[in-house]
Amino acid sequence: MKIKIKEKSYEEVLALPAHAHKKPLKQNLFWRTLLRAVSTPDLLATRFKCKEIGMERLGKREPALFLMNHSSFIDLKIASTVLFPRPFNIVCTTDGFVGKNLLMRLLGCIPTNKFVSDLNLVRDMVYATKKLKSSVLMYPEAGYSFDGTATRLPDSLGKCVKLLGVPVVVIRTYGAFARDPLYNNLQTRRVRVSAEMEYLLSPDEIKELSAAEIAEKISAQFAFDSFRWQQENKVKIDEPFRADCLNRVLYKCPHCMSEGNMEGRGTKLTCHACGSSWELDEYGYLAATKGETRFTHVPDWYEWERACVREELLKNEYLLDLDVDIYLLTDTKCLYRVGEGHLTHSRAGFHLTGCDGKLEYTQDPSLSYTLNSDFNWYEIGDVISIGNNRMLYYCFPKQRGDFAAKARLATEELYGIVREERKNTHKEALASKK
DSSP: OOOOEEEOOHHHHHTSOOOOOOOOOOOOHHHHHHHHHHHHHHHHHTTOEEEEESGGGSOTTOOOEEEEOOOSTTHHHHHHHHSTTSOEEEEEEGGGGTTOHHHHHHTTEEEEOTTSOOHHHHHHHHHHHHTSOOEEEEOTTOSOOSSSBOOOOOTTHHHHHHHHOSOEEEEEEESHHHHSOGGGTTOOOOOOOEEEEEEEEOHHHHHHSOHHHHHHHHHHHTOOBHHHHHHHTTOOOOOTTTTTTGGGTOOBOTTTOOBSOEEEETTEEEETTTOOEEEEOTTSBEEEEESOOOOSBHHHHHHHHHHHHHHHHHTTOOOEEEEEEEEEESSSSOEEEEEEEEEEEETTEEEEEETTTTEEEEEOTTSOSSOEEEEEETTTEEEEEEEOSSOEEEEEEOSSSOOHHHHHHHHHHHHHHHHHHHHHHHHHHHHHHO
16 A cells, blocks of 8 residues: 655645645445445455444434554454444544545544644544544554554543443454454465454443543453464464564563564564574464573563663663654645755653754644554665644664664653653642742
8 A cells, every 4th residue: 555645845844725625524335335345355365353242222213432443454444343233433543644635534434643742633523423423443553553552542532432422342353463463565365364353331320330430441451462362262373474574562672682683584584783682483373492581471572671771761771863854745636745954852852853954843742642654665675753733754764773662662761751750749849839
């Protein structure tokens, strides 16, 4: 899948009119049927089945908020099938509208910028459920999972649920990540996919619970580990490319501690700095073929990398320092390539400069709880995206290395560290005044 790109100067992009907000449209039966039809071949190939739990509590025409975990491109195909013929609006990232705005609106999509505060999104969701009498499908994780485990949910989710006041239904998928993990460069595997659709909260229950209690209940539904699922269910993945590009996730060697020297190719992961290597077997376990097996489980290795990043941050040693190609997104007509620049990420947050000194953007670490980073984004390359509701900056590193996963981990850890530090500073300031 590719995206429409145009070359423009930074000044030309700045001069473009702001993208006009439009209220969402309700899916008609034709578009619902079309979505289901184009989804059928993939679901037949995966022998898809869905188990319903408590769904008799939801009226056939009653709007609901459907929350679904986000593992791969097959997710929307699953939703389009299990929700049929119910009309639903889909919360979708704005870049998905580029070059196809009208089509996406007719499909019922609601655009939003990932991990950016967006009051229009909440208003659009209320409009969809109250005025259009349509359900809303939302992937609260927003970004695809890198390691097959749940990513952090937004702090505002409980408040959003209370504001909507409609039933909450959770859709959990099994096998979607194993079939097409993001790191594996769009190479699909022969894996069966299934789902569970469970009625979680009624409007009355939502009224009785606090926003924090609602968020806690939803978070519990998003606790999963796709590699563990594969192992426990003895799901055999024998494709010879299953470890291709695994270095995007496992970028740091646990033996020599070097970064950017890992390579996932075929069924093996190799560190070219010290020569250590591991085999990813048919059931998702790692075993050393040269050196010590410190981690047998991919998510355990990823969590160790998180701990390493946190330690760097606490010691004020973390620094991402990259030359990048810069693309801007300010409307849904095109993605605009504006030139080259430099991106740094440190305890102070993100700092992007470029376009012969004309572009300068800073982003405080408290502004976002995670990062919109991706692998092979629209087949351009691995990307780190920052920005606000006016402009998104897509930065593609020019040097060799795996930066997307570490930048996301650092953003998440830094968000928590900075918020805690500022909270303590505020308490100390209040105490000193007494």
